[in-house]
Amino acid sequence: MHALGWNYGPLSTEVYNLDKPIGHSFGxxxxxxxxxxxxxxxxxxxxxxxxxxxxxxxESGLRVEGCDTSADMLALCRAxxxxxxxxxxxxxxxxxxxxxxxxxxxVIIPAGSIVLLDGxxxxxxxxxxxxxxxxxxxxxxxxxxxxxMATDAAPMRYWRRDDYVWTLQTLRVEYDRxxxxxxxWLRYDKWHDGALVxxxxxxxxxxxxxxxxxxxxxxxxxxxxxxxxxxxxxAAPGPSSDNWTFRALRH
Numbered sequence: 001m002h003a004l005g006w007n008y009g010p011l012s013t014e015v016y017n018l019d020k021p022i023g024h025s026f027g028x029x030x031x032x033x034x035x036x037x038x039x040x041x042x043x044x045x046x047x048x049x050x051x052x053x054x055x056x057x058x059e060s061g062l063r064v065e066g067c068d069t070s071a072d073m074l075a076l077c078r079a080x081x082x083x084x085x086x087x088x089x090x091x092x093x094x095x096x097x098x099x100x101x102x103x104x105x106x107v108i109i110p111a112g113s114i115v116l117l118d119g120x121x122x123x124x125x126x127x128x129x130x131x132x133x134x135x136x137x138x139x140x141x142x143x144x145x146x147x148x149m150a151t152d153a154a155p156m157r158y159w160r161r162d163d164y165v166w167t168l169q170t171l172r173v174e175y176d177r178x179x180x181x182x183x184x185w186l187r188y189d190k191w192h193d194g195a196l197v198x199x200x201x202x203x204x205x206x207x208x209x210x211x212x213x214x215x216x217x218x219x220x221x222x223x224x225x226x227x228x229x230x231x232x233x234x235a236a237p238g239p240s241s242d243n244w245t246f247r248a249l250r251h
Contacts, residue, residue, distance in 0.1 A: 011188045011200040013050065013072040015166050018159040022055045022080050027232035028110040028143065029056050031245070035141055036062055041105030044133060046095030046126070047113035051077035058086050067091035067098050096126040102135045112145040112243065115206045119179065120217075123207065127221035134250040140223060144244045146237075147208040149175045149182060165191040182206045211237060211244060223248035 008016060023029065032053060036043060039062065048054050048066025050073055057064045058081070065088055068074050074090050081088055091098060095109075096117055107130045117123045130140055153170040171185040183205045190198040209217075211228055218226050226248045230241035237244050 008049070008070040008073050009200050009202075010072045011166075011190055011198050012186075012202055013070065013076055014190070015159065015168055015188050016073075017050050017076060018161070018166060019157075020050075020052055022050065022052055024052055026111070026243075029053055031232035032108055032110060032141065033057060033060050033062075035247075036106055036108070039105050039139075041135065041138075042103060043106045043108060044100075044104045045108050045110075046098065046130075047109060047116065048077060048090065049073045049113075051080050053108075053110045054088065055080060055084065055086065058088055059084070065089040065091070065104075067093040067095060069094050096122045096129070099129050099132060101132045104133050104138060105135055106139045106141065107133060108140075109142040112143045114142055114144060115208065117207060118205060119181075119207060124217055124221065127217055127223075131222045131250050136250060138250045140218075140246070140248045140250070142246050142248075144209055144211075144214050144246060145206075146241055146244065147180075147210070149208070151175050151182075163192055167191070180208045182208060214244075214246060218246060218248045222250065224251050225249045 033056065036057065043062055043064045045054050045064055045066045048068050051066070054064050054066050054077065066077065067090070071092060074092055077090060114123065117126055134140065151173040153173055157168045159166045167189045169187045171187055174183045183203065186202040186204050188200040188202065189196055215226050215228070226246060228237055229235060229245050230237040231243050232245065
């Protein structure tokens, strides 16, 4: 069995693409396309993954670059882009460290990927870098999932294609109240004709935030005009909101 941290290896990348293929939307693809409609400069998507959001944004005429720590995710993203005659700039880099001062008109992080950063220090460093990467007047759009402190394991999931079956099991879920982190142990298996041909174990740690905490992180990083909406609409967050999108500016 191949073990990894939260980073995506070859098998977890395959499962991600089976479950959330290019263009699959939670409402975020349409939301970001709408929000970026007037942007003429370059857009950066840290934690770009397979290009699920990046590809439809490129196809709508936006100039979007991506970065990711996973070489397997980036390889799949490049292949998906090439199959559509797209050739975006993609960087193999950690979003907490990637720095190109003033290079972007907007930075976007859909799907709550910011919570993959381990703790306050890494998150604060990433936000400070996003601020530097934006040109004056540039916009940051970033999704933060509403906190889920439950420790119930999810049922096993599976996907079929040709003679292959992929399974995903949540082996254990833990919540640490001291760090406000939720940790999941995920096992990915790939089967062919009933025989196991590959496994990965992924430690998936999520840093949970309240609205007030994350808003303060943005202010501390130098952002202004911070607003928050819920579930890819225009309404303010409420008790049943699943996702919060923060919008902030660099002046």
